Amino acid sequence: MPGPLHGVKVVEFTEIIAGPFAGMLLSDMGAAVIKVEPPWGDPWRIVQAFSPTESRPFIAYNRGKRSLTLDLTTPAARDVLARLIPQMDVAIVNYRPDVAAKLGVDYAALAALNPRLIYCENTAFGRQGPDSHRPGYDLILQAMSGLMAAEGKLGDNGVPQHIVATPLVDTAAGICLAWCVCAALYSRERTGQGQKVETTLLGLALAMLGMRFVEVESLDKEKVSGTLESLAALRAAGLPYADLLQIYEADHPVTPGNIYYRSYQTADGVIVVGCLSDPLRRRLLDTLGLTDIRFDPDYDPRSDAAMAFGAELMRQAEAAFLERPAGEWLALLEERGIPAGPVRFMEELFDDAQTQANGLVAEVEHRDAGKLRMVGPLAQFSETPLEPTPPPALGQHSEEILRELGYTEAEIGRWRENGELG
Numbered sequence: 001m002p003g004p005l006h007g008v009k010v011v012e013f014t015e016i017i018a019g020p021f022a023g024m025l026l027s028d029m030g031a032a033v034i035k036v037e038p039p040w041g042d043p044w045r046i047v048q049a050f051s052p053t054e055s056r057p058f059i060a061y062n063r064g065k066r067s068l069t070l071d072l073t074t075p076a077a078r079d080v081l082a083r084l085i086p087q088m089d090v091a092i093v094n095y096r097p098d099v100a101a102k103l104g105v106d107y108a109a110l111a112a113l114n115p116r117l118i119y120c121e122n123t124a125f126g127r128q129g130p131d132s133h134r135p136g137y138d139l140i141l142q143a144m145s146g147l148m149a150a151e152g153k154l155g156d157n158g159v160p161q162h163i164v165a166t167p168l169v170d171t172a173a174g175i176c177l178a179w180c181v182c183a184a185l186y187s188r189e190r191t192g193q194g195q196k197v198e199t200t201l202l203g204l205a206l207a208m209l210g211m212r213f214v215e216v217e218s219l220d221k222e223k224v225s226g227t228l229e230s231l232a233a234l235r236a237a238g239l240p241y242a243d244l245l246q247i248y249e250a251d252h253p254v255t256p257g258n259i260y261y262r263s264y265q266t267a268d269g270v271i272v273v274g275c276l277s278d279p280l281r282r283r284l285l286d287t288l289g290l291t292d293i294r295f296d297p298d299y300d301p302r303s304d305a306a307m308a309f310g311a312e313l314m315r316q317a318e319a320a321f322l323e324r325p326a327g328e329w330l331a332l333l334e335e336r337g338i339p340a341g342p343v344r345f346m347e348e349l350f351d352d353a354q355t356q357a358n359g360l361v362a363e364v365e366h367r368d369a370g371k372l373r374m375v376g377p378l379a380q381f382s383e384t385p386l387e388p389t390p391p392p393a394l395g396q397h398s399e400e401i402l403r404e405l406g407y408t409e410a411e412i413g414r415w416r417e418n419g420e421l422g
Helices: 018-028 056-060 075-087 097-102 107-113 138-144 147-151 168-191 201-212 228-236 241-251 278-288 304-321 326-335 346-351 353-357 398-404 409-418
Strands: 009-013 032-037 049-051 065-069 090-093 118-123 195-200 261-265 270-274 340-342 361-366 370-375
Touching: 009 018, 009 075, 018 032, 018 065, 018 090, 018 118, 018 168, 056 370, 065 398, 075 107, 090 168, 107 118, 118 168, 138 147, 138 168, 138 201, 147 201, 168 195, 168 201, 195 201, 228 241, 261 304, 270 326, 278 304, 326 340, 346 353, 398 409
Parallel strands: 009 032, 009 090, 032 065, 090 118, 118 195
Antiparallel strands: 261 270, 270 340, 361 370
16 A cells, blocks of 8 residues: 555755655655755765765655756756646745745745645745844754753853754754645645745744743742843843853752653663652652652752752762662663663664564665665554655656656756756
8 A cells, every 4th residue: 555645746955954854754655755956966965975975864864755966057957847846746945045046946936837836945044034044054043042051061161062962953844844744735635725834943943942932921020030131131231151041040940859850870781760740759769768858848949958958869869770780770660660761872773672663663775875774654554554765866866757757868868968967
């Protein structure tokens, strides 16, 4: 059986992560995706490359597509788009707003060729506002959204550290794009109308802050020493970041003595525990033989006594976990219904029984790289199963796609000679 989006045709004008990841998710669900690349390829192809045009970062976000190399600045490209776009259901674009217009792949241009087109655009900051013209990458949005400061991680020089293990904002933006495409396709089924859908990296970063990005009007303002307005004023006045951070942290106090949601060194390895309810926290305390004054009725987390007790509580918990090996702790915690798990390296997950059992590792055959193992589809459909296919080599399908559009071998050969196809 084909996937749930079988028959949907998608064209991508994307690069790096957010847009390509969205296209890959749609491809996993059965959509036919054409990735339009410049003759020199998506820039992600040469980041950590293992061949002149292939890299693990590119492969990770471009499974299941066909690659059409095309210089969008040429007359040949405009001719190809005039034939291609009317056949498409969806276009995904993640250029800066001015770049899309310069290349002739903005909404006005493509909707004129196909009014039923779902045009899904992701920009860094949106099309309106003082930052709309700015380029933006995951790191920039972590900083400008407040996500980086909210992490509370500082380097030796007091500068906040960004999340480096994975591009969280870009990845979430790709999921959001694919989600929006599916919703817009459903709307078109009911109305017959295409439309433009806009998402932003800034919006995704704020959404990932979740409960932190909530301001309750009824909050007692007298208990808050540094409001958003005062921070902005102090920043404008030139107050150093370290001082601003001190004000921010005063308004966002961390409960001292976090022994419930963290990692621990055991006698032979590292594990994590996650207790997000009082019953679970009390169960962990009982397991470790500890007491916690935060359950006392008159507990004040801002007091000096609470801070001192919290530091001692963490020391006691850390010492307790060092007394047994990880396997014994994990067995005991599971027996008592306390969420816990081992800290693993990514490479261990390829052959992990849990990831294998749930189809979370896909094996595909790449034209140039050979056998690939990578993250599998994110969902399972009982009646329309997902079957991932390989990522494309640069320009692998250019001639195939152009023939489908009715171009002759002579026309294709001439464009190839002129460098318009690469």
